[in-house]
Amino acid sequence: MAEIEYVRPVNLKDALNFLWNHGEDTKIIAGGTDVMIDVRSGALDKKYLLDISRMDELKGIELNDQGLCVGAGVTLSEIYSSDLLESNALALKKTAYNFAGKQIRNMATIGGNVANSSPCGDTLPALSVHRAKALVADKKSTRLVPVEEMATHAYISSLSPKQIIIKFILTPYQDGFADFQKIGRRRELAVSRISMAVFAKKDKEGRIAFLKFALGACTPVPHNMELMEKFLTGKTPTRELIWEAGGLLAQKMIEITGRRSSTIYKEPAIQGLFMRMLYPVVK
Amino acid sequence: MIKSQYKSIGKNIQRRDVSGKIKGDSQFCADIELKDSISLKVLRSGRHHAVIENIDVAEAMKIPGVLKVFTARDIPGENLMGIINRDQPLLAHGKVRSKADPVALVAALTDDIALKALKAVDVTYTDLVPLLDIEDALAENAPKIHEKGNTLFTRRIIKGDAKTAFEDCHSIVEKQYKTLAIEHNYIEPDAGAGFVDEDGTLVIYASTQNPHYDHQEVVNMLGVEESRVRIIQAVTGGGFGSKLDLNVQGFIGLALYHLKRPVRYIYTREESYLATAKRHPFIIDMKTGTDKNGKLIAIKMRACCNTGAYGSYGIAVATRAAVHGTGPYQIEHVDLECSCVYTNLTFCGAMRGFGTPQAAFAHESQIDIHAQKLGIDPLEIRIINGLKKGSINGTGQKLTDSVGFHDCLKSVKPYYEKASKDWVKQKTSPFIKRGIGLGGMWYGIGNTGVQNPSTARIEIDLKGRVTLFTGCADIGQGSTTILSQIAAEVLGILPEQVRMVVGDTKLTANAGATSASRQTYISGNAVKDAAEKLASVLLTAGVNKLKVSKSMLEFKDHCIRVSGNPNKSVDFAWLAQRIHAKGGSLSWQGYFDPETIPFDPETGQGTPYSTYAFACQLAFVEADVLTGEVNVKKIVAAHDVGKAVHPENVIGQICGGIAMGVGFALMEEFEFGKTESMKDYHIPTCADMPEVIPIIVESDEPTGPFGAKGVGEPALIPTAPAILNALNNALGKRIYNLPANLERVLKASIESGHFSPK
């Protein structure tokens, strides 16, 4: 392990100041569940570790006139047990159920998950379903960035080294069907091979009136799969229809990534998982 | 002495290691802090197959804090290791045969300095053609990895005339099965520490399954007298076969020999993955034939396992796979062959079951396929063929006692019948298919067709305190507790009153390896023998004092007394003093070596083991036909262990074996050159664990200590076959390659027509 200096500013202002001066030489650390892996392997070539894990400004989940706000420093354990998310963003809450194991969930933050820009980040599909925007700040300015734009490539974040994600602002959805599902090589503590999140509502006639869907782990950066919304909205969900939609989704994935060795599995499994997840909305 | 009831045997007494482990007091190797200890790191070749032209250590030696860079030249004794065939140098000499081969050993003041020095060692290689799989290694013009050629060993077991017998078979099944390399993944990574004591002895703490073997190897390597080296087994956090080979003991010994300073060496998980043994990948071609009633008539097996760069336990693995190829079934015509081939991968060695789990995957699939073809129930076909008292196995050995396979089948039967009627048919989600499957197994206890004795020593002091000395390494499986129970039972004292001195080559006698599920049976017998010798002299002294015959005496509460009469008793202290005064010995040696007859080299006929464990497991499995996910819901596991000395311990082994079996069946794939650590190697977590219903079957083994056999490896062997048979039952499609991962299960689902919105 190289010598890295550990810095823990007391508030966001100090943190942003520090980054303004030393951003290029600094790695932000929140829960550290991704960062520490690079520290141990020696892959991290920075002078400073800036700890933001105890900053109040990054904490808390609340519903206000901006929307449903989830602090970047909120841990997966907090998401796991949030009542507010239960009623306003159930898909996001469900991501926490199979996220890592308990010890990791206690440390891991949603901000870290997004900033890490792993294609397999489990919070991304649900955030995308809720049309989440990240509130990103540097010393001089703040801006709102759609989560789909938070990564430019796999593992490459669009954040500048001077920026911190403060929170995510989600569109809350109530009283519909919400779910998150993932496939890994074991039931817990596994990287997602495929993940998906959905929110759907039916009208009185049983047609799909509203649908948001996102696919995770299959494309280098998140895509909001609007074609699903277009294809399904207004239709009566039957098994055949959902199956067909799942097939379209798999084709869309292949369009984005091209065929790879993993496609042999992912192509049918995406269709299969979509079927399984949406089955409860079938009449 | 007639015993109506055991006092210690069969009791779930508190395990010896529990308190230390729960409180965190136990000292694993990495916890041992020796003052001013220096650090060791090994430079590994990083190439598959190459000639070493030159090793230049000059630059590395210049780095401040580097004490010495050792190469093969610095080894004063024999630079070769191997418990069965000696082919593995401690430090590469002349050539390297795998990427993991150690080329130089750096001793430095700190880990960081040592790591820096590794980078400064300059090795010039000329690459040779790498041989990465069996086919390459056996190709006609393949370069030789070792001088004797690339086939290390072949074991044949031939009985009757399989070729002709197949002509009359009604049902013939011929299939190929493949299994992959598996990492043991014990939670405690390999580590060791050492120092030179006042009288010049090199003391080495090791995380090991066989301290006395380590001792021999280090002595050999250093060319010193036996008494100059002392191996102490530290608390060991699992081994599963990998810690039968030396990990760091040799490196520590070499550094101590030259530098005479305290050292330690802890492998990172990555180094442990890269450099320690793996389970052998197998390719098994198996052909079996039955008559029209499902009775197995003939079997032919051609199996080959890839042992990587060195033999390690490869010969034992090939031998066991051949012997166990028939499964727990009586087959008249047997033609089994298993070879072991060198390649340029990290070496493979022992792992829980030595090739038997791989063979069991094949024979248990075969028997189910026969059942399906013939319309016979899978349980029924096992009953038809199962070994029983009087059966003759493939090696021509008649099984005379303790053949509990049918009892295992019987124990599983009610669960099996109920599940076939109810559980399998219950409606769940439309996309889940349920299935049940059986896995049978047999397993020879102890090493195969060779002498494998154990010794033990028991001592009583003048205060009447009993101490048992055993070289038997407890690696978490609980042997220390069990041996104390056996000694206590003989001497009529409480197990916790037996002081235990374990795994220290200065103090203990060789008990052989903690492997082959042999310690309860073999070391248990050695301990019993020692305890009985002591008991006998105590009784003789008791007769003298109590003036009744031996047959009227009993051991009770640290005394000998006239049976049933607490007033006529004499305590151990008095007896010990008396024996001592008369010049009698207070220290007794026990010995046991199971009766085996070596194989006929051509036909493999012989008596490979003196007793066998048997088991049958029933797996309840749910397969998601849309995603290929598999959920093992329940395993009913019936195990014939002879006598359960410590039932909870047996259950612990069964549960642990099943966890490992779930991994072997569904998710574990070690890819040489790719798999680096637990980040990319999946062993089951508790979320993947099925409910386990353990059933202990006790079919008394007359040669076992109080009837006991073993369970360590048997616990794992039937699990994967049972799961794979259950998957076939669920999907109507069989998988022949392990693991049955997401890809393979989804493929099976698609091919069987289950992948649909219906």
Ligand SMILES: Cc1cc2nc3c(=O)[nH]c(=O)nc-3n(C[C@H](O)[C@H](O)[C@H](O)COP(=O)(O)OP(=O)(O)OC[C@H]3O[C@@H](n4cnc5c(N)ncnc54)[C@H](O)[C@@H]3O)c2cc1C
């Ligand atoms: C055993 C294990 C299991 C795991 N399982 C899962 C899983 O099931 N699903 C999953 O999605 N992930 C999983 N992960 C990955 C990891 O836990 C998550 O990505 C986690 O959300 C990261 O959060 P953190 O707070 O620990 O981030 P850190 O490691 O502290 O940081 C991660 C990255 O984000 C940056 N960062 C953190 N916070 C901010 C911020 N507010 N503003 C700007 N940049 C920031 C850091 O600089 C760094 O680049 C697992 C990791 C481990 C070790």
